[in-house]
Amino acid sequence: xxxxxxxxxxxxxxxxxxxxxxxxxxxxxxxxxxxxxxxxxxxxxxxxxxxxxxxxxxxxxxxxxxxxxxxxxxxxxxxxxxxxxxxxxxxxxxxxxxxxxx
Amino acid sequence: xxxxxxxxxxxxxxxxxxxxxxxxxxxxxxxxxxxxxxxxxxxxxxxxxxxxxxxxxxxxxxxxxxxxxxxxxxxxxxxxxxxxxxxxxxxxxxxxxxxxxxxxxx
Numbered sequence: 001x002x003x004x005x006x007x008x009x010x011x012x013x014x015x016x017x018x019x020x021x022x023x024x025x026x027x028x029x030x031x032x033x034x035x036x037x038x039x040x041x042x043x044x045x046x047x048x049x050x051x052x053x054x055x056x057x058x059x060x061x062x063x064x065x066x067x068x069x070x071x072x073x074x075x076x077x078x079x080x081x082x083x084x085x086x087x088x089x090x091x092x093x094x095x096x097x098x099x100x101x102x
Numbered sequence: 103x104x105x106x107x108x109x110x111x112x113x114x115x116x117x118x119x120x121x122x123x124x125x126x127x128x129x130x131x132x133x134x135x136x137x138x139x140x141x142x143x144x145x146x147x148x149x150x151x152x153x154x155x156x157x158x159x160x161x162x163x164x165x166x167x168x169x170x171x172x173x174x175x176x177x178x179x180x181x182x183x184x185x186x187x188x189x190x191x192x193x194x195x196x197x198x199x200x201x202x203x204x205x206x207x208x
Contacts, residue, residue, distance in 0.1 A: 008120075012177070055117075057116060057119070060127040085113055
């Protein structure tokens, strides 16, 4: 099972994305744990994460996280702003799975 | 206008405004390195995104003017906050880039 973590400023708007992604994952028959948090909780989240998806509003944290958690073997991936704006959960979950199965 | 419609507009605002804010922050990073041309390009891109967020936000204000009584959602309030931050970010980052330009020209 994959543990997919979404982060934004407060984990508010990404929570709506989580709902859409869970539904899409279920339809695809993929066993995923998907949750949203504030990026400030990253220290607590990183060890259990298989992949971290960043909302467009926290894109500026990507480089910092990649440097800070370089030894963790977790990929930080940006959510496309159009997919985020349209809440396209299916596209985002497919994108995450593609990265995870690489 | 339904709650879902208002929230869909809110997500667009958050996405455009958030994307624009990040471009602003990256522009300052470029200016710090003396790459002023890249900084200006990023600011232009930020302005475009933030303008889009503003346009979507205005749509809802116009809709309310036409049909008073629309109930704002928590997500819309949150989106308005993102937009306000982005609008300030572009002004603030522009000033910071000017300061870097001044420092680097000395």
